[in-house]
Amino acid sequence: MSEHKIIPIKYYLGVFSALVLLTIITVYTAKFVDLGSLNFVLAMFIALVKVTLVGSIFMGLLWEKNLFPLIFLAFSFIIFALFVSVSVLDTSSRSSLYAIESIYNRNDSRTPIKIDREGLLSENDGKIFRPRSEIIELKEQIQRDGIEAVLKEIQEKKEAQNKEAPE
Amino acid sequence: MSDDTAAVIVKSPKGFTDHKVGHHFQTADQEFSSAYIGTWLFLAQEVLFFSALFVAYAMFRNLYPEVFAYGSSVLDWKLGAVNTLVLLFSSFTMAMGIRSVQTNKMKAAFIFLSFTFICGLIFMTVKYFEYAHKIAEGTLPYDFFNSEISLETFSNVAGIENLPLFYGLYFVFTGIHGIHVLIGMGLIMWMIVKVRRKTLFAGYYTPVEMIGLYWHLVDVVWIFLFPLLYLV
Amino acid sequence: MKIQESLALAEEEVNYLSPGKHQGIWVFLKTWALTVDHKRIGIMYFIAVIISFFVGGSFALLIRLELLSPAQILYTAAQYNAVFSAHGIIMIFLFIVPSIPATIGNFVLPLHIGAKDVAFPRLNLASLYLYLIGGGIASVAMILGRVDTGWTFYLPYAITSETAVLFVGVGLFIAGFSSILTGLNFMVTIHKLRAPGMTWMKMPLMVWALYSTSIIQVLATPVIAITLLLLLAEKLLGVGIFSADLGGDPVLFEHFFWFYSHPVVYVMILPAMGIMSELITTFSQRNIFGYKFVAFSSLAIALISFLVWGHHLFVSGQSAYVNILFSFLTFLVGIPSAVKLFNWTATLYKGSIRWRSPFLWAFAFMVFFAIGGLTGIILGLLPLDIHLHDTYYIVAHFHYTMVGGTVVAFIGGIHFWWPKMFGKLYSEFMAHIAFWIFFVGFNLSFLPQFVAGSKGMPRRYYTYLEEFTIYHQLSTFGSWLIALSIIMMFSYFVASLMNGEKAPMNPWGGKTLEWTAVKSPPDEHNFERVPVITHGPYNYESEEENLAKQNRQKNRGAS
Numbered sequence: 033m034s035e036h037k038i039i040p041i042k043y044y045l046g047v048f049s050a051l052v053l054l055t056i057i058t059v060y061t062a063k064f065v066d067l068g069s070l071n072f073v074l075a076m077f078i079a080l081v082k083v084t085l086v087g088s089i090f091m092g093l094l095w096e097k098n099l100f101p102l103i104f105l106a107f108s109f110i111i112f113a114l115f116v117s118v119s120v121l122d123t124s125s126r127s128s129l130y131a132i133e134s135i136y137n138r139n140d141s142r143t144p145i146k147i148d149r150e151g152l153l154s155e156n157d158g159k160i161f162r163p164r165s166e167i168i169e170l171k172e173q174i175q176r177d178g179i180e181a182v183l184k185e186i187q188e189k190k191e192a193q194n195k196e197a198p199e
Numbered sequence: 200m201s202d203d204t205a206a207v208i209v210k211s212p213k214g215f216t217d218h219k220v221g222h223h224f225q226t227a228d229q230e231f232s233s234a235y236i237g238t239w240l241f242l243a244q245e246v247l248f249f250s251a252l253f254v255a256y257a258m259f260r261n262l263y264p265e266v267f268a269y270g271s272s273v274l275d276w277k278l279g280a281v282n283t284l285v286l287l288f289s290s291f292t293m294a295m296g297i298r299s300v301q302t303n304k305m306k307a308a309f310i311f312l313s314f315t316f317i318c319g320l321i322f323m324t325v326k327y328f329e330y331a332h333k334i335a336e337g338t339l340p341y342d343f344f345n346s347e348i349s350l351e352t353f354s355n356v357a358g359i360e361n362l363p364l365f366y367g368l369y370f371v372f373t374g375i376h377g378i379h380v381l382i383g384m385g386l387i388m389w390m391i392v393k394v395r396r397k398t399l400f401a402g403y404y405t406p407v408e409m410i411g412l413y414w415h416l417v418d419v420v421w422i423f424l425f426p427l428l429y430l431v
Numbered sequence: 432m433k434i435q436e437s438l439a440l441a442e443e444e445v446n447y448l449s450p451g452k453h454q455g456i457w458v459f460l461k462t463w464a465l466t467v468d469h470k471r472i473g474i475m476y477f478i479a480v481i482i483s484f485f486v487g488g489s490f491a492l493l494i495r496l497e498l499l500s501p502a503q504i505l506y507t508a509a510q511y512n513a514v515f516s517a518h519g520i521i522m523i524f525l526f527i528v529p530s531i532p533a534t535i536g537n538f539v540l541p542l543h544i545g546a547k548d549v550a551f552p553r554l555n556l557a558s559l560y561l562y563l564i565g566g567g568i569a570s571v572a573m574i575l576g577r578v579d580t581g582w583t584f585y586l587p588y589a590i591t592s593e594t595a596v597l598f599v600g601v602g603l604f605i606a607g608f609s610s611i612l613t614g615l616n617f618m619v620t621i622h623k624l625r626a627p628g629m630t631w632m633k634m635p636l637m638v639w640a641l642y643s644t645s646i647i648q649v650l651a652t653p654v655i656a657i658t659l660l661l662l663l664a665e666k667l668l669g670v671g672i673f674s675a676d677l678g679g680d681p682v683l684f685e686h687f688f689w690f691y692s693h694p695v696v697y698v699m700i701l702p703a704m705g706i707m708s709e710l711i712t713t714f715s716q717r718n719i720f721g722y723k724f725v726a727f728s729s730l731a732i733a734l735i736s737f738l739v740w741g742h743h744l745f746v747s748g749q750s751a752y753v754n755i756l757f758s759f760l761t762f763l764v765g766i767p768s769a770v771k772l773f774n775w776t777a778t779l780y781k782g783s784i785r786w787r788s789p790f791l792w793a794f795a796f797m798v799f800f801a802i803g804g805l806t807g808i809i810l811g812l813l814p815l816d817i818h819l820h821d822t823y824y825i826v827a828h829f830h831y832t833m834v835g836g837t838v839v840a841f842i843g844g845i846h847f848w849w850p851k852m853f854g855k856l857y858s859e860f861m862a863h864i865a866f867w868i869f870f871v872g873f874n875l876s877f878l879p880q881f882v883a884g885s886k887g888m889p890r891r892y893y894t895y896l897e898e899f900t901i902y903h904q905l906s907t908f909g910s911w912l913i914a915l916s917i918i919m920m921f922s923y924f925v926a927s928l929m930n931g932e933k934a935p936m937n938p939w940g941g942k943t944l945e946w947t948a949v950k951s952p953p954d955e956h957n958f959e960r961v962p963v964i965t966h967g968p969y970n971y972e973s974e975e976e977n978l979a980k981q982n983r984q985k986n987r988g989a990s
Contacts, residue, residue, distance in 0.1 A: 038298060038301050039294075041298070044295055048291040052284060052287060055287065059276065062426060062431050072431045075426035075427075075430055078426075079422050082422045086415055086418060086419055086422070090290055090291070090415050091411075091412055100622065101235070101239035105246070107650075108243040111247065111250075111650060111737050114737070116250070116253055116257050118756075119257070121753055122741075122749050122753045123258050124262075125753065126748065126749070171353065179354065222547065222956075223549075223550075223552065229623055233624070236623065237616075237619045240649050244611055244615070244650065248653035250654065250657075251657040251661065251687050252657065254683075254686070258680070258683060340664075340668040341668075341671050343669075358678070363669075363671060364670070364678050367670030368672065370668070371670055375657075375660070
């Protein structure tokens with residue numbers, strides 16, 4: 033136990049201020065500088081640097097003579113990386129090889145989405161579950177005909193329904 | 200039944216309680232490094248525990264990039280940033296608390312550990328307000344989703360019908376992390392009691408060191424979560 | 432009278448089973464329930480695991496009974512689903528996973544490395560209780576709630592099924608932590624508590640096997656924990672990540688599930704291989720052939736086990752690129768497994784083999800595992816797997832590895848260490864008969880399933896076409912023989928506890944520490960004094976023989 037090193041306070045202070053600085057940099061670059069997809073890479077890189085700082089100084093790995101924890105941790109991160117990459121590889125390369133449509137295109141479901149303008153979708157107030165197919169159809173229609181036309185159509189439909197239903 | 204190895208005892212300074220090393224250990228050092236390796240194995244286990252969530256995140260971000268971009272732009276990054284700073288500060292006080300125990304400065308240890316606990320409390324309070332806001336807005340997972348989005352978003356964001364999936368991931372991710380914070384707070388409370396009872400000292404600080412490692416891991420997970428959910 | 436009684440008590444040997452023995456039932460229960468002794472915890476695990484085995488086994492018999500004819504005999508299709516799900520869940524999560532590591536491993540590991548206990552004795556007790564609580568919740572939920580999803584909980588059925596999937600999930604989540612903590616405990620024990628002189632290369636191979644097992648337990652089990660948690664979240668909140676109709680992906684669940692469940696089949700087989708190394712060396716009285724290869728092949732299996740989970744998803748709609756990748760990686764597992772099998776055979780070569788009952792099981796393991804392993808390679812072939820997927824071929828394959836491998840090694844291990852555990856010998860004659868009944872019954876049960884499966888009999892159905900009748904009937908007869916042999920074993924083990932002959936310290940002539948330095952049954956603190964290790968674990972060849980060997984090599988070099 034006596035051999036366990038007591039780390040000078042200046043290291044802790046230094047790491048803490050570095051971490052704060054890095055946090056500010058992440059927020060700034062992510063929110064106010066547009067680098068495209070590089071934003072993501074940069075944020076992950078900064079997170080990695082921060083984690084390395086926490087691990088080596090706060091958790092004391094830098095001074096630890098027993099390498100086993102580090103090796104085992106590295107192994108667990110390798111497995112972790114493998115798990116992520118193979119799963120993502122699977123989903124991203126699926127549809128290119130199968131003739132059948134990707135499962136994401138199946139459109140029968142409940143998707144509770146309301147849209148704020150004149151009750152476009154939320155005809156009955158409160159929670160609604162609309163078939164996914166209907167939502168996707170509607171969206172295509174909006175993109176094709178423009179919002180105004182679709183709104184008009186819905187309005188007409190509503191009026192027609194109101195006329196049919198007796199008071 | 201010969202008892203050739205009587206229990207090893209770590210002598211403490213005056214006013215503290217001695218530490219009796221477990222009967223199956225030969226030396227106090229062996230006991231400490233067993234606990235040390237055990238804790239690291241537990242942390243590796245935690246890495247894999249969170250891994251599935253990261254897999255799900257990576258996969259759906261890859262499938263619905265625009266939904267995730269929209270979702271994270273809606274989350275309040277200021278609250279997230281505050282929480283990040285709070286957790287970083289608590290990691291710092293935790294490290295300082297351990298150092299104080301190592302150097303027998305019990306008053307400082309008490310103060311630092313209390314600060315760590317309070318930081319945990321602040322973190323959870325901020326989390327509470329975030330959750331309350333989301334519940335009020337109805338931006339929840341599918342079964343409870345009850346929110347409106349603007350027509351503009353609806354017609355411009357590809358795959359917007361999957362928006363509740365983002366909130367589902369958000370709640371599962373932050374929820375499981377929050378449970379870890381709560382457990383950590385409980386453990387730190389226990390350490391504060393131990394420091395008050397003077398059972399920890401320079402010769403024996405195993406539990407506080409191990410709980411420190413755990414607390415840093417909770418911090419590490421948040422360091423990744425914050426940019427993934429709130430920023431990019 | 433009183434004097435006589437106390438004299439008898441004084442004469443009785445003191446060992447780890449004695450504390451609390453003669454002080455009434457409550458003290459007895461208390462000393463057991465609060466013990467931190469690894470041996471007692473191992474025994475309690477043993478009892479719990481055996482109960483699970485009998486429950487799971489009864490479900491197996493019920494399945495086979497229903498399949499005696501294509502017509503409905505006992506229950507409807509839905510009830511049949513519940514029965515085979517219960518069989519799978521109990522056998523896998525509550526029996527096989529903890530079977531060898533938690534029972535024999537707990538008992539033997541500290542003895543093997545010359546330690547007084549595992550590194551964290553109280554954690555060890557806690558993991559026992561986690562197992563009991565989790566297992567209890569899962570079993571009750573399964574039996575009352577008639578869970579019918581199969582042991583894999585595939586979505587979307589696990590979400591839409593109105594049975595008690597939720598509670599089974601909670602139970603298995605808790606039981607999973609027992610597995611993680613046991614693995615963690617063992618790894619630390621092996622790292623820090625080895626006796627002086629016990630270097631890594633002087634550890635018995637059982638310890639290497641348990642070490643590799645523990646790596647998998649620590650790194651894979653948390654994934655099933657989070658998967659079950661996500662399943663619950665999916666059911667309660669509708670998170671959507673596993674549901675295609677919500678934009679999620681059910682195949683993702685299969686990725687998660689098999690990322691745990693494939694490594695975990697090596698949690699089942701690796702310690703069995705460890706037991707094999709002990710049995711083979713002891714009963715052929717030879718040093719293991721290629722110690723380092725056997726030791727490192729355990730580690731290699733542990734590492735490769737994390738790379739092959741996708742071969743369960745060949746027909747689930749997984750990407751073809753990934754299919755090819757996993758098909759290739761699957762073949763890699765064959766290498767370390769074959770290394771072990773060859774090394775055991777080479778160890779037996781020119782050994783003085785004694786056909787005692789534990790060795791019989793080692794022999795059976797080699798036969799069954801060769802069949803199970805080779806059919807596994809066949810299943811790893813992508814095109815063949817598409818034909819054989821979800822047929823009885825798979826059922827036969829994994830029963831040959833899980834029952835023919837793990838359960839057989841477990842039974843062999845129990846026969847081997849029984850004298851050490853309880854200090855009693857059992858009837859060798861009965862053990863031989865029970866073995867041969869099992870051997871015949873097992874092959875009768877599962878060999879026909881290979882044929883039926885390759886002809887297209889799908890698994891998990893309560894009925895079948897007329898043409899498969901003969902295979903199913905043979906299989907059912909075989910299951911009765913297995914049951915008979917298990918009942919025989921149970922009875923002669925109980926008889927041995929009641930009035931078995933007292934076991935000597937080293938009944939089999941073993942060379943590892945638990946035979947040479949610990950009496951049967953062991954003291955509470957295992958060793959009288961800390962053992963110092965100077966040689967490898969299996970130095971069966973005597974000093975002279977070794978010298979002669981060296982001389983011969985020298986002479987050869989000179990000429």
